[in-house]
Amino acid sequence: xxxxxxxxxxxxxxxxxxxxxxxxxxxxxxxxxxxxxxxxxxxxxxxxxxxxxxxxxxxxxxxxxxxxxxxxxxxxxxxxxxxxxxxxxxxxxxxxxxxxxxxxxxxxxxxxxxxxxxxxxxxxxxxxxxxxxxxxxxxxxxxxxxxxxxxxxxxxxxxxxxxxxxxxxxxxxxxxxxxxxxxxxxxxxxxxxxxxxxxxxxxxxxxxxxxxxxxxxxxxxxxxxxxxxxxxxxxxxxxxxxxxxxxxxxxxxxxxxxxxxxxxxxxxxxxxxxxxxxxxxxxxxxxxxxxxxxxxxxxxxxxxxxxxxxxxxxxxxxxxxxxxxxxxxxxxxxxxxxxxxxxxxxxxxxxxxxxxxxxxxxxxxxxxxxxxxxxxxxxxxxxxxxxxxxxxxxxxxxxxxxxxxxxxxxxxxxxxxxxxxxxxxxxxxxxxxxxxxxxxxxxxxxxxxxxxxxxxxxxxxxxxxxxxxxxxxxxxxxxxxxxxxxxxxxxxxxxxxxxxxxxxxxxxxxxxxxxxxxxxxxxxxxxxxxxxxxxxxxxxxxxxxxxxxxxxxxxxxxxxxxxxxxxxxxxxxxxxxxxxxxxxxxxxxxxxxxxxxxxxxxxxxxxxx
Ligand code: DGT
Ligand code: CA
Ligand code: CA
Ligand code: ZN
Numbered sequence: 001x002x003x004x005x006x007x008x009x010x011x012x013x014x015x016x017x018x019x020x021x022x023x024x025x026x027x028x029x030x031x032x033x034x035x036x037x038x039x040x041x042x043x044x045x046x047x048x049x050x051x052x053x054x055x056x057x058x059x060x061x062x063x064x065x066x067x068x069x070x071x072x073x074x075x076x077x078x079x080x081x082x083x084x085x086x087x088x089x090x091x092x093x094x095x096x097x098x099x100x101x102x103x104x105x106x107x108x109x110x111x112x113x114x115x116x117x118x119x120x121x122x123x124x125x126x127x128x129x130x131x132x133x134x135x136x137x138x139x140x141x142x143x144x145x146x147x148x149x150x151x152x153x154x155x156x157x158x159x160x161x162x163x164x165x166x167x168x169x170x171x172x173x174x175x176x177x178x179x180x181x182x183x184x185x186x187x188x189x190x191x192x193x194x195x196x197x198x199x200x201x202x203x204x205x206x207x208x209x210x211x212x213x214x215x216x217x218x219x220x221x222x223x224x225x226x227x228x229x230x231x232x233x234x235x236x237x238x239x240x241x242x243x244x245x246x247x248x249x250x251x252x253x254x255x256x257x258x259x260x261x262x263x264x265x266x267x268x269x270x271x272x273x274x275x276x277x278x279x280x281x282x283x284x285x286x287x288x289x290x291x292x293x294x295x296x297x298x299x300x301x302x303x304x305x306x307x308x309x310x311x312x313x314x315x316x317x318x319x320x321x322x323x324x325x326x327x328x329x330x331x332x333x334x335x336x337x338x339x340x341x342x343x344x345x346x347x348x349x350x351x352x353x354x355x356x357x358x359x360x361x362x363x364x365x366x367x368x369x370x371x372x373x374x375x376x377x378x379x380x381x382x383x384x385x386x387x388x389x390x391x392x393x394x395x396x397x398x399x400x401x402x403x404x405x406x407x408x409x410x411x412x413x414x415x416x417x418x419x420x421x422x423x424x425x426x427x428x429x430x431x432x433x434x435x436x437x438x439x440x441x442x443x444x445x446x447x448x449x450x451x452x453x454x455x456x457x458x459x460x461x462x463x464x465x466x467x468x469x470x471x472x473x474x475x476x477x478x479x480x481x482x483x484x485x486x487x488x489x490x491x492x493x494x495x496x497x498x499x500x501x502x503x504x505x506x507x508x509x510x511x512x513x514x515x516x517x518x519x520x521x522x523x524x525x526x527x528x529x530x531x532x533x534x535x536x537x538x539x540x541x542x543x544x545x546x547x548x549x550x551x552x553x554x555x556x557x558x559x560x561x562x563x564x565x566x567x568x569x570x571x572x573x574x575x576x577x578x579x580x581x582x583x584x585x586x587x588x589x590x591x592x593x594x595x596x597x598x599x600x601x602x603x604x605x606x607x608x609x
Contacts (some may be wrong), residue, residue: 005515006480007079007122009043009050016040019043021102022090024109026115038066041271045345048518049504050075062097098121104157105232105248106149114139120361122218128154152230157244163202163508165247166576168537169198170203171242180225181210186217187261193266196251199340199577201507202542205248205293207266215253221250258290261322264329265289272337272346279348280332291322292331335418340580347583357585360559360578364592367396368569370446370500370532371558375420376401377409379565382423386431388566390438396595398444398467399424405448405456406473417445422466440595442466449486451475455493462495469532469560471500472513478516487520497602498558500531502540517546525553528602530590533559533582535575536568547582556590556601 020036021222030187042065043050053059054076061072078084085255101112101121115121117129127150130136138148165173174192187210190199194207212463214220215237222256223231232248239251254262265273265288278286284295314459321331329336334351338359341347350356372378373385380388384400389397401420402411412420421443421606431437444467448456451474455462462468470490472483490496502520505512524531531550539562547557560577561568579589586592590601 007051007082007426008514009046010410011082012050012075012078013040013044015087016043019084019087019090021109022087022094022107025094025098025102025113026090027113033069035066035071036547039071042066042167045545047521047545051079052516053428054079082207088090095122097126100124100157101127104581105153105437106146111141112185114141115584124154124158129176139554149232152232152242156389159246164202165245166507166537167196167199167201167577168571169204169245170206170247173249174206176250177206177208177225177243179224180227181208181218184210184212184218184221186212186214186221187255188212191366193263196266197267197339198269198342199581201543201578204248206243208249208251209259209263209266210251210253210254211259212253213255218253219251223547244544252289254289254321254581258322260326260328261287261306262289264325267291267339267342269343272342272347275344275348276332279334283332285320286317288477292320292328294318294320299553302308330492338580339385340577341583343581352585359580360576360586360589360592361605362573363574364589365559365572366394366563366584366594367398367591367598368394368572369398369442369444369467369565369570369591370400370534371397371563372401372409372446373399375416375565376406376411379399382427384566385563385569386427386439386441388569391557393567394439396440396442396598398442398469399446400446400467400469403445403447403456405450411448411456412445414457417457417461444468445494446553447490447545448473449480449490451486453486453489454488455496459495461492462493465495468495469500470496472500472504476504478513480516483513484516484519487515488523491523491527496529498560499532499533500523500560501536501539501541501545501562502531503543505541506538507540509538512541521546521550521553521555524550524555530558533575533578533590535559535561535571535573535578536569537574540574540578542578542582544578544581547579547584551584551588557584557588558590560591 001484012472016036020033023033023036033167038275050061053061057529058260061067061075062069066128072082074086098112098116100109101115101124102109115127119135121127121130124492131151132598136142160376170521174196178190178192181187189211191209192206194205194210198208210218219234219239222228222241227243228241230242232242237253241249241311243249252266254263277287280292286293321327337347337351337356340359368389371385373380373382386397402409404411404413424441424443427435428441431439443465445457445465446469447462449470449472450456486500491501503512503515531542533547534540550557557579559572559579561571563569563571590598593601
């Protein structure tokens with residue numbers, strides 16, 4: 001936990017989630033557990049920090065949906081002291097090892113509690129011993145299968161590496177397994193679902209949905225995949241394996257009539273599904289993973305896995321839809337909703353009102369405005385980067401090597417930078433020798449926002465640039481006010497075009513620096529400075545929530561690869577996914593414009609030729 005004066009929304013989210021886990025372990029009232037979970041979720045997606053909301057005398061925490069007086073008080077205490085007595089009490093009442101047990105795949109607070117009570121299991125070691133001795137299988141609700149699956153997961157649970165995969169890594173595995181599953185003659189359609197299909201920054205496990213009349217053959221094929229290291233679970237129509245990089249892959253085999261519904265269900269998110277199902281109920285329909293049915297409302301858990309769809313038809317009223325996702329959404333009066341938007345935020349309302357945006361796509365991108373060369377820490381020369389960009393059919397790029405503050409990367413001083421710009425002038429001349437050039441190369445720079453304020457290159461140099469990215473690489477642990485003021489200063493500098501990777505986080509590796517994003521966004525809107533969505537799969541900032549807030553405030557976003565090699569130019573697709581998760585359309589993104597249009601929407605457009 002941070003010091004009291006820097007308690008962030010992420011800290012409060014983590015505390016509330018942990019409280020919910022512990023309450024579940026102690027079998028507290030389910031409503032109370034849900035209150036903490038939903039508060040955690042709400043706070044994690046808030047753009048405004050609770051710390052700054054507290055300063056505002058006209059508003060209170062209870063204005064936030066799902067925050068009552070009790071939770072409001074707890075937030076107050078957390079902000080004031082940096083800790084929460086309730087959490088400390090709960091932690092004291094639970095042996096520390098049970099957290100590790102809760103995290104074993106397939107277990108959770110409830111099962112950890114049973115193991116603790118019946119077998120006094122309070123560490124991974126005692127859990128492993130109990131499984132080996134066959135004691136876990138004797139407990140009601142566990143059985144041989146669960147016991148074996150715990151053992152199979154033990155190495156995984158013990159390793160420190162059970163971090164969620166970056167989307168890019170998950171995608172690599174997903175493409176392999178999709179291609180392989182499509183080779184099965186028994187598989188009619190094969191699709192990836194879950195967080196992978198929603199384009200989430202990280203992915204916990206992979207989910208596959210296959211349409212087939214012959215699940216056994218499909219599942220045998222899955223078991224024989226050379227990526228399969230262990231089969232964790234196998235039923236009549238569902239199966240889980242552990243695959244490459246210890247990643248779990250869940251497979252569902254469904255019939256023709258259920259395919260669209262199953263794909264919809266397993267794409268999620270859970271929150272989106274819950275909202276969709278209650279909407280179905282309002283229309284007197286039942287929606288589950290098997291189909292949309294007329295009338296009769298049953299809970300999904302009452303449907304045994306092996307029950308055939310025909311039996312379900314008979315029990316649940318008339319089957320109405322389920323073959324395609326379009327059919328499913330249509331049956332409950334909605335247009336199809338793009339998977340990246342399905343997070344239970346406002347997508348269903350937008351769909352209902354016919355206001356779904358036409359989301360930006362990769363083919364809309366016309367330029368890439370952040371990349372490096374061998375002049376600093378890139379792997380390829382200026383000419384190689386330009387050639388690769390031409391091959392990618394980009395109309396313009398900006399070369400943005402590091403400024404001199406980044407000594408590690410041999411950052412450019414004014415002299416070297418002006419030299420590079422001379423080279424770029426000559427390159428553009430030769431490109432346009434035979435008429436319309438294949439690409440226009442903009443003279444850019446990635447300047448550093450210095451620890452003490454200011455930039456690492458003087459204004460009289462920057463004013464000669466076509467494009468200036470300002471980034472913060474040093475002094476990331478400075479207090480919020482200091483970091484924020486460094487960024488605000490850059491935003492108001494007339495030569496700065498865009499703020500690069502505005503939060504500095506590296507997914508799974510480094511927290512974002514502490515910054516008042518609401519103020520940053522407001523200031524960017526005021527000065528007409530763009531904000532970047534950095535497409536590097538470790539960065540992906542602005543994230544979806546910040547980018548959506550920026551768009552609403554009237555800020556234009558720039559999606560850039562920050563490529564450090566010609567290969568790096570391919571990462572644009574990750575930035576596009578993040579933008580789609582932010583519900584952004586092509587017109588919200590500056591580099592979907594032609595160069596002349598880009599020039600007209602830039603505040604400081606003095607130099608672009
Ligand atoms: P992950 O794997 O943690 O990255 O995230 P997801 O979203 O892929 O989650 P996963 O694999 O547990 O489940 C896939 C989808 O299945 C999920 O997005 C929605 C659906 N689903 C799973 N469990 C439930 C549930 O308890 N209720 C509802 N309504 N849907 C669920
Ligand atoms: Ca998943
Ligand atoms: Ca799953
Ligand atoms: Zn860069």
